[in-house]
Amino acid sequence: AQSVSQHNHHVILSEAASLELGCNYSYGGTVNLFWYVQYPGQHLQLLLKYFSGDPLVKGIKGFEAEFIKSKFSFNLRKPSVQWSDTAEYFCAVRESNTGKLIFGQGTTLQVKP
Amino acid sequence: GAGVSQSPSNKVTEKGKDVELRCDPISGHTALYWYRQSLGQGLEFLIYFQGNSAPDKSGLPSDRFSAERTGGSVSTLTIQRTQQEDSAVYLCASSLDRSLLFFGSGTQLSVL
Numbered sequence: 001a002q003s004v005s006q007h008n009h010h011v012i013l014s015e016a017a018s019l020e021l022g023c024n025y026s027y028g029g030t031v032n033l034f035w036y037v038q039y040p041g042q043h044l045q046l047l048l049k050y051f052s053g054d055p056l057v058k059g060i061k062g063f064e065a066e067f068i069k070s071k072f073s074f075n076l077r078k079p080s081v082q083w084s085d086t087a088e089y090f091c092a093v094r095e096s097n098t099g100k101l102i103f104g105q106g107t108t109l110q111v112k113p
Numbered sequence: 114g115a116g117v118s119q120s121p122s123n124k125v126t127e128k129g130k131d132v133e134l135r136c137d138p139i140s141g142h143t144a145l146y147w148y149r150q151s152l153g154q155g156l157e158f159l160i161y162f163q164g165n166s167a168p169d170k171s172g173l174p175s176d177r178f179s180a181e182r183t184g185g186s187v188s189t190l191t192i193q194r195t196q197q198e199d200s201a202v203y204l205c206a207s208s209l210d211r212s213l214l215f216f217g218s219g220t221q222l223s224v225l
Contacts, residue, residue, distance in 0.1 A: 032212070036216075042218075043204075043216050043217060043218040043219065044204070044216040045216075046213070049213070051212075090155070090156060092156075094212075098161050098163075098168065098169050098211065099144055099146075099161070099208055099210075099211025099212065099214070100146055100158050100161050100169065101146075101156075101158070101206075101214055102158065103148075103155055103156040103157075103158075104155065105154075105155040106155050106156070
């Protein structure tokens with residue numbers, strides 16, 4: 001069965017610091033990968049996705065992620081975080097036959113102004 | 114509506130009571146998914162519908178949990194004889210072609 005592991009459970013940064021959130025998945029075949037964000041009191045929103053092609057994927061709000069097949073990784077990055085990036089971030093892999101998403105445990109990001 | 118709609122947004126119930134949670138997917142979306150979000154547990158998959166059938170029920174935690182979908186649209190998740198550990202946010206998502214999921218705002222269930 002596929003699984004997703006997010007290494008950082010709680011990250012605290014100051015504004016303007018750089019961000020990298022780790023995500024590893026366990027599946028050797030073709031993968032579709034996602035990062036979702038959940039701002040306080042809001043529903044899950046798609047940040048970015050990787051299906052194929054350029055392994056460096058750019059999403060909304062200045063986020064990007066790099067798919068490294070050899071490392072089974074899909075880490076999320078942002079060069080300079082803002083207080084408004086405070087949220088919970090979820091990495092997910094898509095199961096191809098059903099389309100269901102397998103999520104990691106999530107990483108809570110707290111950005112101090 | 115424009116998005117996935119879930120009702121109620123909050124539900125408080127007593128231990129042992131049955132509850133029904135409703136999901137209205139985006140119009141035309143044939144795939145529908147239920148997830149549970151608990152503190153410290155992340156997002157757990159519960160069940161997947163394609164049309165009115167549920168080819169994947171592997172995430173339902175016990176036989177107290179069931180779900181149905183009618184008319185290829187609205188879905189209801191039923192929890193019988195609720196327990197305190199059922200307290201969580203129950204999320205519904207729908208998809209047109211199973212490639213991208215769109216999530217609702219969830220139902221916060223509290224079992225006292």
